[in-house]
Amino acid sequence: MVIQLTRRYFLSMESLQNLLDTLGGIVWGPFFLIPLLLGTGLYLTIRLGGIQFFTLGRALRHGLIDRSDEGGKGDISNYQALTTALAATVGVGNIVGVATAISVGGPGALFWIWVTGLVGMASKYTEAFLGVRFRTTDAKGEQSGGPQYYLKRGIQGPVGKVLAFSFAVFAVIASFGIGNLTQANAVSANLERTFGLDTYASGVIIFVLLGAVLLGGIQAIGRVTAAFVPMMIIIYILGGITVLVLEAGQIPAAIGLIFTDAFTGTAATGGFVGAGIMLAIQFGVARGIFSNESGMGSAAIAAAAAKTSHPVRQGLVSMTQTFIDTLIVVTITGLVIVTSGVWDQGRATAGTMTAEAFSTVLPGQWGGTIVSLSIIFFAFSTILGWSYYGERSLESLVGRRGTVPYRIIFTIMAFVGATVQLELVWSFSDLANGLMALPNLIGLLVLSGLVARETRAYLKFDPKLRASPEDVAAFLRAQGSDWK
DSSP states (O other): OHHHHHHHHHHHHHHHHHHHHHHHHHHTSTTTHHHHHHHHHHHHHHHTTSHHHHSHHHHHIIIIIIOOOTTSOOSBOHHHHHHHHHHHHSSGGGTHHHHHHHHHHOTHHHHHHHHHHHHHHHHHHHHHHHHHHTOEEOTTSOEEOSHHHHHHHHSOSHHHHHHHHHHHHHHHHHHHIIIIIHHHHHHHHHHHHHHOOOHHHHHHHHHHHHHHHHTTHHHHHHHHHHHHHHHHHHHHHHHHHHHHHHTGGGHHHHHHHHHHHHHHOBOOBTTBOOBOHHHHHHHHHHHHHHHHOTTSSHHHHHHTTBOOSSHHHHHHHHHHHHIIIIIIIIHHHHHHHHHHTOGGGOGGGHHHHHHHHHHTTSSTTHHHHHHHHHHHHHHHHHHHHHHHHHHHHHHHHHOGGGHHHHHHHHHHHHHHHHHSOOHHHHHHHHHHHHHHHHHHHHHHHHTHHHHHHHHHHHHHHOTTSOOOHHHHHHHHHHHTOOOO
16 A cells, blocks of 8 residues: 555656646747747847947946945845845856756857847846836835736736736745755755765755844845855856966867857767757757846846835846846856866766866866855855745735745745755746746836836936936926836
């Protein structure tokens, strides 16, 4: 009897796994979400006049040097909102995800990751703008915003409410999957592999650290990520740049290979089985989106908490998140993999490919240690960012009463994630992520006219992002805007 029940259990789990993989393959396949995400980013790029190309310098200065914009209501500075969003997006996908894309689609996949990042900046700007534009003040006096609010408030009638509800439900689910269980598992696995730490000990450490931060809410998350995220990114970037400097002679050939294979496909070599153009595009776009989350709507939740005098300002700051994530961190990972020559070992080695690429150039154990530490830092920061996304999404469904129970359950699930195997959760999380993006993308397209109109008006008034809070307030009054 016990044997039969056990067999039925494993068969049902296998069937569920196959179902989730099939559905995930459809949602993230080349004929559904990937062209919709890429097409939306391209459409918004055109509609906004290539805003990511013409304002990037000003946006980086405003977010990283000015750091604060005290002219409006908010719970954290625009810099803290940026680092909170970066905490959630700069994660395992920047290391393992890039390796997976290249190991399946060839070096040309990196080109399509770049394309995804460039058009994704317009999507990230739009959703952050809307997150601030339609944010509201909750019962505790804190700012709440994101797709779960701008879909309902920006799109009138039952359609907007259904889209908002759908996003919130799938965002809560995704926060426990891709934002918690899988990340905690990555932390514990690398602590065990690098330092020999037992997974249960890792689970306790994650439980204590995460619980301590979440007790303080968004202010604590903002303070931690403001200090933590720049450090982790800089460590990884410095390690990657060191590798590239030592392999400088290989960079021109690597870049040539990336651009050539993006349009011709990659022949079989070593353990690499070969890939056509469509495979390079599919995996490049999918992993690029997985890395920077542009179009998924999640970053808009963090943007809505920022102190800013106008939605355009925070939209531009949030846009730089995709630039940092994809066009800097991902680029370094990809170039290191291609220049080191380990890219052709096949998909089975994707999980360790980046570490091996670092190790082939750096002396001793330095390469593997840097990558392992980076995965640990990146994964834990992702947990912090997604805890806020999930909490705010749940709040839009049940109110403030869900906040404390959510934080408790979220912290407990991080311990669970650190101590169990999660193949089923990965598949479920990928599906939830895709279903979360769909209502947001519809909202971005529907509301793009409003975003384009108000963006043009503000940048004409304040092209250098230097206007004082008083001047911005006068501009808003002249526009007849009731936004505060």
